[in-house]
Structures are given as C-alpha cells and as structure tokens.
Amino acid sequence: xxxxxxxxxxGGDETHNPVIPGAFDAIMIVGVVVVLLGxxxxxxxxVYRSTRMVxxxxxxxxxxxxxxxxxxxxxxxxxxxxxxxxxxxxxxLHARGLISDDEHxxxxxxxxxx
Numbered sequence: 001x002x003x004x005x006x007x008x009x010x011g012g013d014e015t016h017n018p019v020i021p022g023a024f025d026a027i028m029i030v031g032v033v034v035v036l037l038g039x040x041x042x043x044x045x046x047v048y049r050s051t052r053m054v055x056x057x058x059x060x061x062x063x064x065x066x067x068x069x070x071x072x073x074x075x076x077x078x079x080x081x082x083x084x085x086x087x088x089x090x091x092x093l094h095a096r097g098l099i100s101d102d103e104h105x106x107x108x109x110x111x112x113x114x
Contacts, residue, residue, distance in 0.1 A: 086111055 050060040059066065071077055090111065094104040 083111065 053060045053063065087108070090099075090104065090107055093099045094101075099107070
C-alpha cells in the first residue's frame, strides 16, 4: 500500500518521471540498438576473417607467431654473404657429391651473374 500511495502522489503514472524527459526513452532505445548492431558487426567480421584464414591454411590464433617464424627463417632477413662465401659453399657441396657437375656449373654461372 505504501508504494501505491507514493505513485499516486507523483501523478499516478509509475513510468512517468518528471526529472527524465520522455525523449530519453527513445534515445536510450536507439542507443541500445546501435550498440547491439555494432557488437553483431564486430562478431560477424571476426568470424568472416577467421573463416578466410582457415581456408588459406592459416591458424587465426597463432598467425602472428607463424609470420614471425617465417620472417626469421627467410633469406630476406638473413645476413648478406659475399660471393666468395657462396662459391665456397657451392664447391663444398660439389666436392661432397651432393650436387652433380651440371648442377654445379649451372649454380656457379647463376652465382657469378648476380
């Protein structure tokens, strides 16, 4: 009975609050809808990008580590070796029989051209 009496004293309408204007309710609803649409969009984009990455054979969770490992082992970041060092390695491979005479000749010509 106490709550009912208090409501009647403030105009009898429990949804009407004289401190907060009526437009506030509409703005609040629009704000909630915008936030929910933003949330759904972000989740949708995450799922879309992850699906594309999986199709390419990438793991979306470990992508940064995978790219870092590939970069560390690439020739792009490797220290530049002199032509003499590379020729020495080529001669060593040929002397140990790991490459044939033709492969040795072709690799040597490529090396000297570059």
